[in-house]
Amino acid sequence: MTLKIGVAGLGTYFGGMWASVFNQYAKSDLVAVCDLRPGRAEEVAGWYDGVKPLTSYDDLLASDADAIGVFTPGPLHAEHVIAALEAGKHVLSAVPTAWSLDECQSIIDAVERTGRKYMLAETPCYDPWVTKVRQMHAAGEMGEVFYVERTTFQDLSGPLMGNDYFSQADTPDVIYGKTKYTWRYGIPPFYYMEHSAGPILMALDDRMTEVTAYGSEEDDSEFVAKYGARYREPHGNPFMCETGLFRLAGGGVVNITIGFVAAFGKEFEPPTRLVGTKASYLIGADNDKLLTKSDTQVLDKPAQHRTLDASIADCADMENSAYVIQDFVQCILDDTPPPIDIYTAVSFTAAGLCGHQSAMEGRTVKIPNFSK
Incomplete structure (x- = not known):
């Protein structure tokens, strides 16, 4: 059977x-874009x-597709x-899950009302270190994980933000009218929380319960000259960078920083750190490290445990x-819960909101x- x-949204x-x-996947059949x-x-x-090829979302929902990406x-x-969901389709959605807490609840209600499956296409949750740390934590090898730190800086000043990359004719922007700016232009950094919180919460099988956060405002004249004061207008957001301390239900604290404009190339990601009472795990760009009170092991990057x-x-x-696609299609064919279902997805998103x-x-x- 194929789906x-x-x-x-082809971008x-x-x-x-x-x-x-x-x-390309043997178990799915692409019927419309x-x-x-x-x-x-x-x-x-x-x-x-x-x-x-379709240009109307309503026409896509009226098609014979079983599921919509x-x-x-x-x-x-x-x-x-x-x-x-209301049209009877299963859904695989890109991040962010939603744009408000009310929308989070509305999607949950729709999933429960329709009985269709929802999965978030949160690709960093499939990074091999997430599974490795999850297994170590579940086995008690790390003890109590009481502090986690994850920092992500992405330079969105080019195509992802818009600027002069897109012409008005090529990019009808349904949020701000026909402009050359994409939807990412001016968004609060924490509205893109899924990539930062998702892997941590999946690894620790936990959720966040409260947050105290701060934002860094950008008043540099060179920035304003390049991007324009309009950057703040779409979402009323004054921050180019946001940092928060998040309390975990399990008692630990997570320190997350997300920034969108920085003085380096496309992306810079310092190591993610998970600190436990028995062992700590550091995820680096080239290798990982497992630290105990008596030893530091430099590890090869863990291999992907899944088979395609x-x-x-x-x-x-x-x-x-x-x-992600393999798991999404298979959970529908087998009628099993999606690995990143709507309840898990909104736990990532709500933390950022x-x-x-x-x-x-x-x-x-x-x-x-x-939680359900």
């Missing part, structure tokens, strides 16, 4: 990448046999996900997308428990 798939690369893996730009939909559909602009994810179907084995290096609220209001904010 019929429709993909919404310049991202959605098209997911469509290509769905098309949808994008507001007719040329882009026709281009991607033309790569494959029998794939319909939602890779549209972030602020529209909840709307598009709920519409797909032969039809997509050559997609192993595509940002973990093949592993509450973190930004804390930074804006200058107070500690409780994080709702959306």
Whole structure:
């Protein structure tokens, strides 16, 4: 049996990448792709046999697809996900899960009401270190993990943010009207929390309960000249960088920093640190380290414990997308819970939404428990 798939939101690369893996996977059949730009939909559909190019999301929902991949602009994810669920489709959604706590609850309600499956395409949760640390923690080898630190800086000043990269004709921006700016322009850094909190919470099988956060405002004249004061307008966000201390339900503390404009290349990610009473684990760019009170072991990067179907084995290096797609399709065919279901997904997202609220209001904010 194969699953019929429709993909919404093709972007310049991202959605098209997911469509290509769905098309290649032996257990899924890509039947339609949808994008507001007719040329882009026709281009991607033309790569494959029998794939319909669509420019209307309603037409995609009316198609014979069993499941929809939602890779549209972030602020529209909840709307598009709920519409797909209500149309009887299973959903794989890109991050962010939602744009507000109310939207988080609305998606949960739709999943429970329709009985369809929802999975978040949170690729860093498939990094091999997550499984290794999860196994060590579950076995008690790390003792009590009482402190975690994860910092992510991404330079979004180019294509991801927009700037002068896109022309008005090529990018009809459904959030701000027809502009050359993408939906990421001006978003609070903590609205992109899934990549930071997700792997930690999956590794520790925990959730965050409260946060105290701060933001770094950007008032540099060179920045304003390059990006414009308009950067703050779409979301009323004054922060280029946000830092928060998050309390875990298990008692530990997580220190997360996310920044979007920095003085280096595309991405800089200092080591992620998980500190325990028996052992600590450091995830570095080239190798990992396991530290105890008496020893430090430099480890090779852990191998991916999952095995890909032969039809997509050559997609192993595509940002973990093949592993996500394989799990998504298989959980539907087997009628099993998705590895990153809606309750897990909103636990990542709610932490970021509450973190930004804390930074804006200058107070500690409780994080709702959306657990089933």
